[in-house]
Every structure is written in structure tokens, then in C-alpha cells.
Amino acid sequence: MITKAHFAFFDEGSKKEIRRATLKAVAIPGYQVPFASREMPIARGWGTGGLQLTLSLIGRNDVLKVIDQGADQSVNAVSIKKLVQHTTGVSVTENTEEADIVQSRHRIPEKELREDQILVLQVPNPEPLRKVDAREYMTKRMHAEDDYSGAWLILFEQIMKFGRMSTGAAHPVYVNGRYVMTPSPIPRFDNPKMHQSKALILLGAGREKKIFAVPPYTNVESLAFDDYPFAVESFEGKACKLCGSTEVFLDEIIDPVTGDRSYQCNDTSYCIEQLNSEEKVEVENSYV
């Protein structure tokens, strides 16, 4: 009765099934493909959609990077890496450049991805129209009929109420000019990174049993009005206190003693790379 784990956890039939749904998702950019989401050894809502994509794609020679809210060392990212390593033996990295597959929760890395890389995003709520109608039966119809008036109306009501759009993360996007999709809860700051991305972006929602995709070099536009344009989070006049970067998404840190507010890169691997290159320059210069 003792059973040995199969390579990448799944039986091969399950992997094929998930890959078929993925191919369909790539063929219809932004369309949510229903798939038979499996129960995983990690909890629903903890990245099972992303994990199923990763496990169905990963090969023996691939290198994997997993990030959670920008950090490679976050406990759940570590836990997912451990599971994939345990069942595949592949090597993992924190360096974005070295990774073949980057699985991420709620962030797109600051470093631009290449054509030979795949970004897998974990999605808790794949349906951008869920606030418009709670019923899947209805939202599916709206997508089919290209009826996105509800999505626009939500943004319009925010402007009426607050004088501006008040979306946080997961600001909805038009993909390839046809399907409105949630970019997963990435901050608005990351939405532009999806537009004409060189890397294939796959989005997996395990609990809600959907896979969707943004193929490389596809148009992704955030929903906005001409007179109320889309705006990313503002970090004006702020910089990372560790590496000095300014054009990145910053975490707000409150000093428990003084109550002072400071900022640092949310993408830890990017921050370290900046620090190391600065140090390299210092060392090289000291030999002159």
C-alpha cells in the first residue's frame, strides 16, 4: 500500500488534461477556460491554480522561481517550491533571469521577462464581472455576448462617488481587444507589464477551476475613460531605502520605535540585484 510519488505529483493523464485547457486558453486570449481542477497537497486559495499549471508544464531540466507578494522567501513561496522540488527534483532560483518558469502571487517581477520564460500567476477570483452578478451562469453569458457594461459601470460609479477610479489591485483589463479579464490581484503598477509582454503569461484559478492566458505580444489595456485615465500607485518622491530604486513598486515600512515611514523594493530579488551591482561597481573602482 506504500505508493511512491509520480514525477510532478500528477499522473500523466491529468497533466495532459491541464495542458489541453492551457492550449485553449492561449488560443483565446483572456477567455476563462473551465478545467477539472484537482485537489492539491496545498490548500485551495493558496496557489493551487498556479501550482497545477507549473506541475503540468515543468520538465526535468527546468529551473523554477516562486514569489509571493514580491518575496522569494515568503513562507508560502517556500512551501510551494519545496513541494515542486520534492516531486520533481528540479532546481530553484531566486534570480528572475535564470528561471524558465516564474510562479507568482500578486506581482509581476520588475525585471522584464524574455520570450523563453513563462509567468504563472495565482488567481483567487478569476471573474472580473463577479461584482456585477454573483451567478456564473450570467457572467459567462456576458463574456460571450461581449457585454461589459457592468464592468464600466462599476468604474463610472467610483468616479461619481470619489471623483476618481478607486480600484486597488486586480484592475480589470481588456485582452486582445475582446475579453475583459482580471490580471489576478497584481497592483495597478504591474498592469502595463502585461501589455505586449515577451513572455507567455498563464493564470490559474484552482478553487474556481479556470485557466486563462495572455500570449506573448498581446495587447492588454486597463479599463479607463479618456477624461479619467488609468493611474498606477503613486510612489512619487520615494525611493527604496536599501538600493535607491525609484521606478519600482515599494513596500511601506513603519518603524515600530519612531513611527517613521520608510520604503523598500517589494521585489526582493530585484533589490538584491541592484545592491550587488552597486557593490560590484564599488569593488571594480577601488582597483583603479
Added chain:
Amino acid sequence: MGYVAVKGGTEAIEASLDRLTYDRLKEEEVVEIHTILATMRPLVDQVMSEASLYSPFLAALAIKQAGGSMEEAVFLLRAHRSTLPRHYYSETVDTEDMFVERRVSASFKDIPGGQLLGSTNDYTHRLLDFNLVTESKEENRDWLQKYRKQMNQDCSDEELQFFPKVVDYLRSEGLFETYPLDDTPPKDITKESIQFPTGRSEKLQVLTRGQTGAVTSLGYASLRGYGQVHPTIGEVRVGAVPIHVQHPYEEDSEQDDLFYIGDVKLTEVESFVPVTVKKNNQKEEVEFEIGYGISFGQNETKAIAMSILDQCLENPHAEFPTHDEEFVFLHIDSVESTGFISHLKLPHYVTFQSKLDSARQVKKGGTSNDN
């Protein structure tokens, strides 16, 4: 040289896992799988039912590993289920052939075949039995010996008895609609995700693997007024049914050529729900419909609640959530609900920062969306 990332997560996880192991071992007791199987069958049954995997041994292992946590044991077994290759679908099981251990009807006193109480907690007094604190295997053995002796005297020459379905008896009276047998192959909801509106085979699958507490609560809600269904139980039967599969390379084998692969223990419920039907002459008549509940193992409360919800969902009713299939189906799965509730413990720094930015911008006022 160079900087390295803060090494927090890995070590923290290792330490936490060690702590978990320590908690399981620190009292230096080991519960054996066979002990769980022998003494906690209702727990094993419930785990198998919610995990939708029939394997008492694996369920007991999951219970042991989970330290008795219901949600964790179901989670373990479901995850294991994902690794199993799927070879066959069984032939349709006819529950008339059930090896009945227990069978009661609330609709009729004198059902053909009679009421068979079998093993149930229904008539126990729920008083803590302090004798169990000091029970011994020897005493238990004596009791068993007496009991078995008595059994042999009472039923030494009993024939096997056939228990017909209670509903057949009412069908013959014309109180129930008779439907042609529907042999459409069921959609396997673990092989393709359910699409709304669902078919009946999907409905029954989602309900039978639902979390016991959730299915019970929603069935109860319908009974209390948040629904239209108030049934009378036609029949509850518990017992083992044989499972057969066809030879994989032979089409349409004869009944005798099927392969018997084992038994599963089931609870089956047929509830009678009165409905008003308009007849051709515009006269209203009362007829009955059946609410169907079935579950792995002996899980009577869940199976009865399932039969209520089955009827609710066969008759959509905008007013009540218990009659709304999306409301019921998408919220009763143990693995999905516990997973998503617990995911709130994950960090949400980025998403919160994003919302915070939005809130601050709104506070600043202004009517433009420019930074």
C-alpha cells in the same frame, strides 16, 4: 561576496513543521490504524464521504496523520485522490441488491420487509459512560461471547431476506410519477468542472461529496422556512452494495461476465415531498416527488439533508438561497471553503498597499485620476 536575501521563510517553515511533529508525538502515544478502523467507523465513513474516495484504510491513515482533524483528513485524502490514475467506471449499482444492515421508513409503519433498526445511536441516551474509562478487553470479550451465542440461537435458520424499495409500493398506486430509466452516462465532476445550469448527475455528485456540516445546515435551513421542501422520509437504508466493472475491451458484457471488484458501504435516502400538480381538467392534485440522498458509509444525517437539497434544486425558487444551485454547490465543499478561508492568513501586503494608495488618493480629493 555580495548581498543575499533575508533567509526567513525556509527556516521558519522548518521550525513550524518540527513543532507540529512535536505536538503529535510529545505525549508518546501511538494510535494504530487498525484501532481507528475498529473503533471510529463513523469518523472513517465521514472522511471517505467528504473526500469521495472509498478506502477505509487510507481514510484511517489520513485521520491518524491529521491528528483527528476532520477538515485536514479530508484534505489529505482528496490530495491523494489527485495522484491516482483512473481506469474504470463501474456499472450502475442497483441499491435493491444492498446487503441491508439497517432500513427504516418514517412514512409507513408496515413496509414490506419490515423496519430493521440495525446499529444506530438514535435510541441511546447521550450520557457520558464513565465505565469506558476503565473498560478492559477481557470484559469486552465476555460480552461479545454472550452476544454471539444469543445471535446464533436467534437467527440460526434465517434465510436471507429481500427488502424491496418502499417507493415501488407507492408507484404501483399511482402516487408517484413513473419515469423511464435514464441511462445517460453521468458527467464526472472530477474530470470536468461543473457548468451551470447543471445536469442531475452533477448535482448528486456535488451534494454527496459536500461537507457534512454544510449540507446539514442548508438542508435544515430549507426545513425551517428558508426553502420550500419539507419531506417525509420514505426510506433510509444502510448496507453494502457490490461494485462491478466491465471488461475494458468487451462491449456490452452480459451481467454474468462482469467483474466483481468489491463492496462499498452506503447510506441511501428517498424522501417524499408533496407537490401540487395541475391536471388536464384544471383540477389540482397532490402528488409526490422524490428527494434522493446517498453517501459513502453510514452518514444518515448528511444523506437526509442531501435528499432535501436535491428536491430544492430540482425546483429553483428565486426567493431562497437553498434553491439556488450556484449558492449551494459552490459553498458546500470542505476543501474549497476551508482552503479559501484559511488563505486569508497569507500576506496581503501588496494588495493592501494598492488599496491604501487608492484610499489616500480619494482622500486627497480632486476630480482627476492623474497622479
